[in-house]
Amino acid sequence: MEEETEKRDDCSVNGDIDTIRDHERQQLPRSKGTNRRSSKMLEQLLIFTRGGLILWTCKELGNALKGSPIDTLIRSCLLEERSGELSFNYEAYTLKWTFHNDLGLVFVAVYQRILHLLYVDDLLSMVKQSFSEIYDPKRMSYDDFDETFRQLRKEAEARGEELRKVKQVGKPVSSVKKQGQVSKSGLDGGKKSSGSKKDDGDGDKDKVGSLMTNGNHKIEDDGSDKTDLANGKENTTDNVVLDPSKLMKLRSKGVRGRGGVRKTDSIGNKSSKVTAAEPPKKATKKNRVWDDAAPKQVKLDFTDSVDENGNGDHVDVAAADQGESMMDKEEVFSSDGESEDDDDDEPRSDEKPEAKKKGWFSSVFQSITGKANLERTDLEPALKALKERLMTKNVAEEIAEKLCESVEASLEGKKLASFTRISSTVQGAMEDALIRILTPRRSIDIMRDVHAAKEQRRPYVVVFVGVNGVGKSTNLAKVAYWLQQHKVSVMMAACDTFRSGAVEQLRTHARRLQIPIFEKGYEKDPAVVAKEAIQEATRNGSDVVLVDTAGRMQDNEPLMRALSKLINLNKPDLVLFVGEALVGNDAVDQLSKFNQKLSDLSNSGTTRLIDGILLTKFDTIDDKVGAALSMVYISGAPVMFVGCGQSYTDLKKLNVKAIVKTLLK
Amino acid sequence: MENLEDLKIMAEQWSYQGIEYLQKIPPTQLYAAVGVLLFTTILLLLSIRLVRRTKSNTVLLSGLSGSGKTVLFYQLRDGSSHQGTVTSMEPNEGTFVLHSKNAKKGKIKPVHLVDVPGHSRLRPKLEEFLPQAAAIVFVVDALEFLPNCRAASEYLYDILTNANVVKKKVPVLLCCNKTDKLTAHTKEFIRKQMEKEIEKLRASRSAVSTADIANDFTIGIEGEVFSFSHCCNKVTVAEASGLNGETVQVQDFIREYIKP
Numbered sequence: 001m002e003e004e005t006e007k008r009d010d011c012s013v014n015g016d017i018d019t020i021r022d023h024e025r026q027q028l029p030r031s032k033g034t035n036r037r038s039s040k041m042l043e044q045l046l047i048f049t050r051g052g053l054i055l056w057t058c059k060e061l062g063n064a065l066k067g068s069p070i071d072t073l074i075r076s077c078l079l080e081e082r083s084g085e086l087s088f089n090y091e092a093y094t095l096k097w098t099f100h101n102d103l104g105l106v107f108v109a110v111y112q113r114i115l116h117l118l119y120v121d122d123l124l125s126m127v128k129q130s131f132s133e134i135y136d137p138k139r140m141s142y143d144d145f146d147e148t149f150r151q152l153r154k155e156a157e158a159r160g161e162e163l164r165k166v167k168q169v170g171k172p173v174s175s176v177k178k179q180g181q182v183s184k185s186g187l188d189g190g191k192k193s194s195g196s197k198k199d200d201g202d203g204d205k206d207k208v209g210s211l212m213t214n215g216n217h218k219i220e221d222d223g224s225d226k227t228d229l230a231n232g233k234e235n236t237t238d239n240v241v242l243d244p245s246k247l248m249k250l251r252s253k254g255v256r257g258r259g260g261v262r263k264t265d266s267i268g269n270k271s272s273k274v275t276a277a278e279p280p281k282k283a284t285k286k287n288r289v290w291d292d293a294a295p296k297q298v299k300l301d302f303t304d305s306v307d308e309n310g311n312g313d314h315v316d317v318a319a320a321d322q323g324e325s326m327m328d329k330e331e332v333f334s335s336d337g338e339s340e341d342d343d344d345d346e347p348r349s350d351e352k353p354e355a356k357k358k359g360w361f362s363s364v365f366q367s368i369t370g371k372a373n374l375e376r377t378d379l380e381p382a383l384k385a386l387k388e389r390l391m392t393k394n395v396a397e398e399i400a401e402k403l404c405e406s407v408e409a410s411l412e413g414k415k416l417a418s419f420t421r422i423s424s425t426v427q428g429a430m431e432d433a434l435i436r437i438l439t440p441r442r443s444i445d446i447m448r449d450v451h452a453a454k455e456q457r458r459p460y461v462v463v464f465v466g467v468n469g470v471g472k473s474t475n476l477a478k479v480a481y482w483l484q485q486h487k488v489s490v491m492m493a494a495c496d497t498f499r500s501g502a503v504e505q506l507r508t509h510a511r512r513l514q515i516p517i518f519e520k521g522y523e524k525d526p527a528v529v530a531k532e533a534i535q536e537a538t539r540n541g542s543d544v545v546l547v548d549t550a551g552r553m554q555d556n557e558p559l560m561r562a563l564s565k566l567i568n569l570n571k572p573d574l575v576l577f578v579g580e581a582l583v584g585n586d587a588v589d590q591l592s593k594f595n596q597k598l599s600d601l602s603n604s605g606t607t608r609l610i611d612g613i614l615l616t617k618f619d620t621i622d623d624k625v626g627a628a629l630s631m632v633y634i635s636g637a638p639v640m641f642v643g644c645g646q647s648y649t650d651l652k653k654l655n656v657k658a659i660v661k662t663l664l665k
Numbered sequence: 666m667e668n669l670e671d672l673k674i675m676a677e678q679w680s681y682q683g684i685e686y687l688q689k690i691p692p693t694q695l696y697a698a699v700g701v702l703l704f705t706t707i708l709l710l711l712s713i714r715l716v717r718r719t720k721s722n723t724v725l726l727s728g729l730s731g732s733g734k735t736v737l738f739y740q741l742r743d744g745s746s747h748q749g750t751v752t753s754m755e756p757n758e759g760t761f762v763l764h765s766k767n768a769k770k771g772k773i774k775p776v777h778l779v780d781v782p783g784h785s786r787l788r789p790k791l792e793e794f795l796p797q798a799a800a801i802v803f804v805v806d807a808l809e810f811l812p813n814c815r816a817a818s819e820y821l822y823d824i825l826t827n828a829n830v831v832k833k834k835v836p837v838l839l840c841c842n843k844t845d846k847l848t849a850h851t852k853e854f855i856r857k858q859m860e861k862e863i864e865k866l867r868a869s870r871s872a873v874s875t876a877d878i879a880n881d882f883t884i885g886i887e888g889e890v891f892s893f894s895h896c897c898n899k900v901t902v903a904e905a906s907g908l909n910g911e912t913v914q915v916q917d918f919i920r921e922y923i924k925p
Contacts, residue, residue, distance in 0.1 A: 051780070052735040052753030074752040075730075079786050104755065140747045436786045443785075443819055447869040452815075 041117055042153070043093060043110040046070060047131060047142075050104040056131075056142045058149060069093050069110055078106075080636065081433045084405025089113060098124045100132055101414040102373065107131070119160030126152045325482040326644070326652040374414050374422065382426040383408055386664075393663050395626030396585045399633050407433055431660055434629065438656045440638030444612065446574075450488055450543055453573060459491070459537040460544045461570060463530075464614070465563060466578035467590055468551030471616035471643060473502065475578060476546050477509040479614075479641065481648040483544055484513060491542040493533035494519040495526035495566065496550040506548060513648075516542070526550070527566040534570060547572065554593035564601035567608050576640065577610040580617045581627045591635045610635050615654070616643040623662045628654065722923045723777045723797045727824065728804035729817050730783035733842040736907035737804060738780040740764070741916065746907060753782040756790055763916050776923050783820075795829045800836050800922040802915060807841040807849035807904075810858070818862035825863075825884050825896060834898040838918045845906040852902045856893065864891040 044065055047056040069090040077088045078097075088095045094113045098121075099106055107128050109120050130148055383404045390400040407429045416425060453460040462479070464472045473496070480490045492510050494517060496502035503519050510517035518533035530547050537545045549566065552559035567575060577594060579587060591610065599607045613631050621627075628639055639654040687695070726734045735750040738757050744764040757780040781791050801824060805817055824830060825837065839859065841852045867884070884896055893900040903914035 046751075048751050050753075050755040051757040052750045052782075053739060053757075054748045054750060057748065071731075071752050074754060075784065079752075079754065079784060106754075140743065435789055439786050439788060441785050443816065445819070445869070448815075448819075448866065451865060451869050 041111060041115055041157075042120070042123075043112060045107070045109045045123075045127065045149070047105060047107050047127070050106060053140070055105070055135075055140070056145055059146060065093070065110060067091055069095055070108060073097070073108065079436065081403060081406040081437050081633070083409045084402060096120050096124060098128055099409060099412070100128055101410060101412055103132055103135055103137075105132070105135065117160065118163050119156040122159060123153060123156035126156065323649055325478070325485055325649045327482050327641070374411055374416060374425070376408065376412060378422055379408055379411060379426060382423045385423070386426060386430055390626060390629075390663060392624075393626040394584060394621070394624035395663070396588045396630040396634075398585075398588060399630045403430070403433060403437075403633070427664060431664060434660045434663060435656060437629065437633055438639075438654070438659060441636065442638070444638050444640050446640065447486060447488075449573065450483075454543050457538075459534060459542050460574070461534055461547065461572040462544065462574045462576055463547045463549060463567060463570075463572040464576050464578050465549055465594065465610075466551060467553055470551065470578050470580045472496075472551065472578045473505050473509070473548055474646065475614055475616055475641070475643045475651070476506075476548050477513065478643060478648055478651040480509070480513055480515060480546055482651055484515065488543045489541070490515045490544045490546060491533070491537045491540075492517040493530055493545055493547045495529045495533070496548050497522050497524045497526055497529065498550040502548070502550070516540070526562065527569045530566055530570045554590045554597070560594075560597040561601055564598055567598065568601075568603055571608070575608055575611045576614050577612070577631075577635070577637065578614045578616060579627065579631055581615050581621050581625065582617055583627050585630075587627050587630045588634050591631055595635060610637045612637050612640040614641045614643065615639050618642050618644040619650070623665065625659050625662050628659060629663065721777075721797050721799050722774065723779060723794070723799055724919050724923065725791075725794055725798045725801045726778065726780040726804060727791055727801060727820070728783050728840075728842075729806070729813055729820060730785075731809075732783060732804040732806040732817075733907040734780045734783060734804050737802075737840075737842065737905065737912065737915065738778060740907055740910055740912050741778060741919075744910060752784060753780065754784075754787070756781050756794070763919060774923060776919055778919075791824075792827075795824075795827055798829070798835055800838070800919065801830070802838045802840050802918070804840045804842050804905075805855060805859075806843055807852075807855060808843045808846050810850050810855055814858055814862055818859050818866060821859060822863050822866045822884075825898075825900075830898060831884075836899040836901070836918075836922050837896075838915065839893075839900060839902045840915055841902070841904050842907055844904045845909045845911070852904050856902045860890075860892055867891055 042058075045058045046054060048054045048070075067090065072090050073088050073095050077083065077085065083097075083099070086096070088097075092113055093110050095108055095110050097106060097108045105128075107124050109124055111117055111120065127149065130152065131142075131145060134142065134145065386407075387400045387404045390403070391397060407426065410433075411426065411429050414425075416422065450460045464476050466472050476492065480492060483490050490513075492506055492515060494503045494506045496506075497520070500522075503521065506517055507519065518529075518536050520529045520532070526549060533547065534545055547566075547570075549563065550559075552563065554560070575598075577591065579590065583590070595609050598609055602608060613635070615628055615631070618625075631637075632639060642652050642654050644650045644652060726738055728734050730752055735753050735757060736746040738759075739746045739750075741763050742759055742761050758777070760775050760777045762775050779794050781787075781794055803821055803824065806813065810817075821837075821839070829835070830837075839852075839856065841850070841855050843849055844852075863884075884891070889895070893902075901918065903918060905912050905915050
């Protein structure tokens with residue numbers, strides 16, 4: 001208790017820490033060290049170059065940070081094009097950053113997550129200003145900056161104290177109002193979402209403030225922390241769907257379990273989509289009889305006469321007849337010139353003609369002189385046009401927004417190179433960002449993985465998941481064909497025990513490709529079927545097992561639970577999410593919910609998330625390839641295959657440069 | 666004194682004669698002559714520059730993220746790694762003379778050193794710099810070698826099968842960094858492991874169809890276990906310690922291949 005009072009006096013934290021503290025003490029791991037150090041609110045402040053050299057750290061706050069928050073920040077946030085966000089959480093710390101794009105510097109402040117410090121943004125911008133004055137590319141150590149920093153910090157803390165006092169007066173009023181509002185919206189949210197549980201109710205409540213600092217656990221914090229601007233922004237965005245940083249948490253395995261869900265569940269709750277939970281399978285329907293004739297129990301089976309092993313009269317052997325899979329063919333795409341089509345696009349843009357003329361003239365003037373520092377107002381029209389263009393290419397709206405914010409953060413304050421227009425600079429930056437996102441983070445060499453598993457004498461298990469009707473079974477067959485071409489022995493497992501004809505479909509494919517199939521018919525537990533299939537594969541020495549599952553909507557709780565059980569029980573090597581390229585904004589919802597459920601419902605040990613994406617029906621979209629971008633951005637998983645037709649050879653790899661070119665055309 | 670004055674008078678006379686002569690020539694011829702002179706000088710300059718360009722002095726520092734490239738870069742440049750590094754987001758470039766504790770005699774040509782970020786999302790940056798590389802230093806973390814062995818070997822395989830590297834026979838140095846630590850592996854062990862992994866990669870990638878779009882070339886000799894001596898470009902192994910400043914082997918390698 002003593003320590004607690006000490007903290008309350010020292011820190012410039014918002015008023016009602018009591019509730020947070022009690023709540024937090026049970027949730028977050030706390031070591032004795034943090035209590036003693038808490039008198040210094042800021043843990044560390046670093047300045048480093050974009051090339052990686054640390055220029056200055058505050059020596060007063062010489063605390064060694066637990067883990068490696070800076071490296072994690074760079075890897076999971078800044079390099080993932082999420083630099084437009086406001087903060088990043090890593091275990092017990094919150095990190096805030098700002099860039100000086102002209103000099104190529106990054107300023108990062110680290111502080112304890114439970115302390116909601118108001119002055120950090122202020123401090124960062126002041127530090128940025130004063131440091132850029134003394135910065136010299138040749139100098140490597142800046143010890144004289146310590147003094148400046150101490151003064152700046154005192155100023156910022158003082159300002160923070162004032163703000164807190166001002167807010168404390170106004171806070172009780174606003175928090176009461178907030179609670180009233182929030183509980184009402186919570187009720188509405190509960191009514192609207194049908195099959196979901198308490199989670200979504202909390203989701204609505206937290207929706208209001210949780211995008212900002214994810215460390216906010218109670219609604220009272222939202223009222224006190226947010227500035228009016230932020231509140232206004234929150235209220236206007238109805239569908240506050242995204243919380244990519246939350247997904248980062250899922251992926252980093254740092255936080256998982258029910259705690260994470262309750263606190264910051266702001267994953268999309270589109271009120272427009274009312275999905276009814278699947279009715280439990282009741283007794284089968286009786287056949288309807290129209291006339292009084294005696295019901296003839298005719299067997300409605302028009303399949304060819306085949307016996308159990310599938311050796312029928314006509315056996316179509318696919319094998320080598322179809323030629324090589326497109327995976328192995330060189331991608332021939334017309335390499336258009338590198339010249340930008342801005343001149344064509346400008347007349348077509350939606351800007352007012354007068355403003356456009358003036359904008360064009362001034363940008364030309366600036367481009368020739370090339371000395372202007374890019375400001376937000378300069379970048380806005382170009383970014384807006386770029387966002388519109390991305391959205392016409394079927395990129396989800398939130399993703400386009402986040403990308404534009406990230407590009408803005410990386411360009412603000414940069415000097416224009418001479419003879420370049422603003423729009424071309426923005427285009428170049430966006431192109432870099434897109435290439436970075438679509439380049440896989442880890443190797444997608446499946447062959448190598450298969451060989452590695454073979455050495456360990458176990459089969460390589462791939463599970464195909466996705467919503468209904470995206471093409472899982474078809475593409476499963478294509479992947480089997482491709483693997484077979486490379487002399488890998490494949491086995492199929494028919495774990496879609498719900499949809500009529502699913503098992504027969506796979507059986508036909510297996511017959512044509514001449515590969516074994518493991519099936520147990522319908523209405524069996526898919527997890528158990530998969531387990532037995534893997535055992536069978538180990539016994540007969542198959543290298544790869546491809547597991548087909550039933551399609552399911554992402555909101556369907558019992559089905560997602562069943563999927564989670566399948567994955568937990570069998571521990572596959574690759575969880576492949578099958579998504580169609582025709583999907584629009586729903587891609588974001590699907591992937592985030594799938595990942596969410598997989599992480600929540602996983603039991604002890606490693607959390608398995610989606611490892612790869614299989615993009616299907618690519619031949620149906622001409623140049624509206626944005627779904628690939630949305631899916632990769634929201635899940636972080638690379639696109640491993642692209643299905644572009646309905647025959648066995650229509651499977652290819654994703655060509656990153658071609659996609660980026662198509663997106664920005 | 667008289668001689669000087671005579672010389673001055675003679676110089677003046679010559680200049681007057683020269684100007685008269687020039688004024689006699691019709692202007693078009695004059696301009697044509699000047700034009701031709703300019704043109705030939707420009708051609709000469711260009712050709713000299715082209716011939717000089719074939720000998721580039723760029724050395725690439727590549728390797729996985731966290732292997733110690735940026736530390737090595739600053740050691741080679743300044744002799745110390747200053748206050749530490751974080752994951753690089755952009756390449757570090759510099760043209761300088763290698764910092765060495767004992768001054769070497771003779772003319773040392775400055776080296777253009779490029780430290781390419783190792784993060785997999787920034788892999789395309791390496792492709793930008795490969796065409797101008799005269800030598801490549803592939804940095805490997807000798808401490809955490811085994812968990813990253815596969816990723817490191819894939820990266821090295823991609824470099825060794827790159828068209829530019831194969832055609833120009835760019836020498837590669839496999840540098841085992843962090844050897845100051847006790848549990849770091851030896852360079853022999855690392856070399857054997859890398860050869861084994863690359864052999865596996867070779868099997869899995871070239872057992873495919875003829876149109877192998879992933880890699881431009883295949884390396885090694887058919888039917889034999891891969892070894893670095895099979896590569897047409899020279900691959901050597903060395904040890905270094907970025908934090909301690911023991912970069913002698915790397916410096917020797919660079920000096921050997923970047924001749925003044």
